[in-house]
Amino acid sequence: MNAQDKQFEKLTGTPIPRLIITLAIPTIISMLVTNIYNVVDTAFVGRLGTSASGAVGVVFGLMAIIQAFGFLFGQGAGSIISRHLGGRETEKATETASTAFFCSLLMGAAIAVFGYLTLGHLVMWLGSTETIAPYAKVYISYILLAAPFMATSFTMNNILRYEGKAALGMLGLLAGSIINIAGDYILMFGFNMGIAGAGLSTCISQIVSWGILLFMFLSGKTTSRISAFKVTFALAMLGNIALTGLPSLLRQFLNSYSTILVNRLSAPYGDEAVAAMAIVSRIVFFVFSVALGVGQGFQPVCAFNYGAGKYRRVRSAIWFTLVTGLVVMTSACLVTMQFPEQIIRLFRDDDAVIAIGRRALILQMITLPLFPLSVVTEMTFQCTGKKLGAALISSMRNGIFLIPALFILSDVRGLSGIQEAQPLAFALTFAAAIFFFVWYMKKLPREDREAL
Numbered sequence: 001m002n003a004q005d006k007q008f009e010k011l012t013g014t015p016i017p018r019l020i021i022t023l024a025i026p027t028i029i030s031m032l033v034t035n036i037y038n039v040v041d042t043a044f045v046g047r048l049g050t051s052a053s054g055a056v057g058v059v060f061g062l063m064a065i066i067q068a069f070g071f072l073f074g075q076g077a078g079s080i081i082s083r084h085l086g087g088r089e090t091e092k093a094t095e096t097a098s099t100a101f102f103c104s105l106l107m108g109a110a111i112a113v114f115g116y117l118t119l120g121h122l123v124m125w126l127g128s129t130e131t132i133a134p135y136a137k138v139y140i141s142y143i144l145l146a147a148p149f150m151a152t153s154f155t156m157n158n159i160l161r162y163e164g165k166a167a168l169g170m171l172g173l174l175a176g177s178i179i180n181i182a183g184d185y186i187l188m189f190g191f192n193m194g195i196a197g198a199g200l201s202t203c204i205s206q207i208v209s210w211g212i213l214l215f216m217f218l219s220g221k222t223t224s225r226i227s228a229f230k231v232t233f234a235l236a237m238l239g240n241i242a243l244t245g246l247p248s249l250l251r252q253f254l255n256s257y258s259t260i261l262v263n264r265l266s267a268p269y270g271d272e273a274v275a276a277m278a279i280v281s282r283i284v285f286f287v288f289s290v291a292l293g294v295g296q297g298f299q300p301v302c303a304f305n306y307g308a309g310k311y312r313r314v315r316s317a318i319w320f321t322l323v324t325g326l327v328v329m330t331s332a333c334l335v336t337m338q339f340p341e342q343i344i345r346l347f348r349d350d351d352a353v354i355a356i357g358r359r360a361l362i363l364q365m366i367t368l369p370l371f372p373l374s375v376v377t378e379m380t381f382q383c384t385g386k387k388l389g390a391a392l393i394s395s396m397r398n399g400i401f402l403i404p405a406l407f408i409l410s411d412v413r414g415l416s417g418i419q420e421a422q423p424l425a426f427a428l429t430f431a432a433a434i435f436f437f438v439w440y441m442k443k444l445p446r447e448d449r450e451a452l
Helices: 003-013 016-046 050-086 090-117 119-125 133-162 166-190 195-218 235-269 271-307 311-336 340-345 351-383 387-400 402-413 415-443
Strands: none
Touching: 003 050, 003 271, 016 050, 016 133, 016 166, 016 195, 016 271, 016 311, 050 090, 050 119, 050 133, 050 195, 050 235, 050 271, 050 351, 090 119, 090 133, 090 235, 119 133, 133 166, 133 195, 133 271, 166 195, 166 271, 235 271, 235 351, 235 387, 235 402, 235 415, 271 311, 271 340, 271 351, 271 415, 311 351, 340 351, 351 387, 351 415, 387 402, 387 415, 402 415
16 A cells, blocks of 8 residues: 555544544644744743834734735645545646645745835834834844745645645744744844844744755655646636635734734834733634644545545534534633733733733633634635635634724724724624534535545
């Protein structure tokens, strides 16, 4: 039995709980290490002052945009690749992977060029105040240099996950995060580079991670390959990747825009408000990343088995992921809510920042267990080719519901409204996701398709 047949047997024959957990563990480790880096980075920069801490939150909006395009091509191609491999169409999988990689590389380069040409306006658009802007300009210049590598790293990592080889992606992310954490300390304080050291460390680590991930595709460790000779710019191919990845682009882009909007609406209340909301965002995403890791272990299982016509396994995977995500989120939230002030103080020992952040953190934690249903529903739609439904669900939490809530509540209730908008959006998205979930489960065949 060759490697491709073994992978097919693994994804279509291994018991669902064991398979999802096995695939999720590398992703969870990767996300936790990446988020630990984010925590450490924010804590290190916080030692430089509240304005520097706010700069990290501001630049995070740009990093989310870069990630959005990386996910557009990575998840769009990954879902298609997984279904191709489920149908034993290896050559089509290679064409899709190669096209997605080079599209992502070009987009990352375009973002870098645009960013350097508009640097001063860009940091203000991202939500800087006059005192945060000098720090943000320094930090963002290094992030722009790394943009092509960041975008393609996200693309490659997602393709690896959809192939069921998340462990290979984990190696690249782990190496990058470890280098980043060490580099932060050495460059920021050993060489007294301040926030420039944090930016340079991030840039170096992203390039190293990119090199490791690319090696996986070039050395034959993957089923699909990346080759310039396999790239096709046929509209059918590009359209399929873009439409399949659209939910991921919308989710990440709206996450970026909502982050920028929170920064801009918080700015009139001072650097402390910008820093507090940025810190809360990092904490919430750290907690959420564990459940998201389980969901990302689910994606290749769902797409591969759907492509193979094994619908009963798809159903089992959906229910297992939903229940596991709910248990993980509820447990993590209960623990986090016991020590909100202490957790925020790890990032910035400023009473004003802690006071603002504490209320926002508690409100978001209360509603975070509502996440799993909407996330699993969106992932299921995307993995099985239901592009429009996936795009609609992905745009709700950080777009359709959050953006109006931010404008309305900030106008009516000021800073308190900004703190309350995110939890309200979580609750409304959950209510809408119930309808989509029930509809999909009724439509999904209960019996497997006969093997060809």
